[in-house]
Amino acid sequence: MSHYYEERDLERFGEIGKYCPDLYERFMGYYQAVMAAGALSGREKALIALAVAHAVQCPYCIDAYTRGSLEAGSNLEEMTEAIHVATAIRGGAALIHGLQVHNAAAKISI
């Protein structure tokens, strides 16, 4: 398995709809409604999606929302800042769990 993630697979997303098409259609309808401009602009949503793509480390989403952010008019400075937000939240989430360590240790320590 030389490439687990194939770049062109993103274009095959629709094939997921072959099975459980009703669920797929519902998902896609929801997805498109979420990503359409609303209280947040399309540009802001693309930047959020880019940050989340890094948090969930999905290569397809990173490709899609790098392009999506550029096509919404964002620049690399804004996109990198968005990634730092994901990084900060991921890092902070790890760190705050340090308290669980302290709590667990306290529970079994004299």
Add this chain to the structure above:
Amino acid sequence: MVPFAQRLEHLGYAELKASQVNILQVNLGWRCNQSCKHCHLLAGPHRPEQMEADTIEEVIRVVQRWSLPLVDLTGGAPELNPHFEYLVDRLHELGTHIISRSNLTVLLEPGKEHLPEFFRDRRVELICSLPYYQEEPVDRLRGPGAFKKSLKALRRLNRLGYGQKDSDLKLHLMYNPAGAYFPPEPGPLEALFRRELAAHYDIHFHHLYTLLNMPIGRFKEYLQKSGNYERYLGRLMAGFNPATVDGLMCRYLISVSWEGHLFDCDFNQALDLPLTPGLPQTIWEFELPTLRTRPIHLGDHCYGCTAGTGSSCGGRLVEG
């Protein structure tokens, strides 16, 4: 790939025809002081192609004879044609509305510094290339220093009244992507450009148009070298939007090359795809009644004008 003509045939356009000729787009030559990476014409400082005086006279005669309401001057950098000012003067005397497309930096070239005032005095509408509101993407696309020079030229135009609120000296900006991706929706991008250019540089403009990079010329070379060509074409084709067909610019304008040859658009000119055989082929044969409903010479590059919300020299074609 489904050929573009076949795609239209399925929509009921066995032959796509022009609706009118409201605009004569005049390409004054391929010489330019810049060599932008997205240029569909491979224009640059060393290109010798320039429209000559006798062709310019014929352009003027055609505009007068057929009372064409709008002439759109392009290039290369149209300002570098030695007969540019003569042409603008004559068109102005005829009362024709003149749009001139400027790369902005040419206005700082030696011997061209007077052009902002020249434009103002002849009420020329300007469409100026500015691919982004920040330096890095602009210089990457247009060459080092292009952004700062563009700002300098825009400030001069603004000082003369161009681009100011309620001014009839129209100054529009033209965005195009700095890579193998499509342009954003113009509305939010225009707001972003307006905010950023005003806040950082005190620069003002009327509208921002967005133009898709056509996969031909120097931009095609980039797409091929970077391995993006097939995917870019695939996305153009997949994005085909039938709603754009009514507004396609080839249906409302005719393009004349530096040699005086007629084309359906500047892209066909770049690809040397002449008007359909049997039609007048040069400015000397221009016959409005024949040309206004002419069949359009289609190619697969036409997918570039019909993807998504469409693309034209005046921006997108339909609402997103």
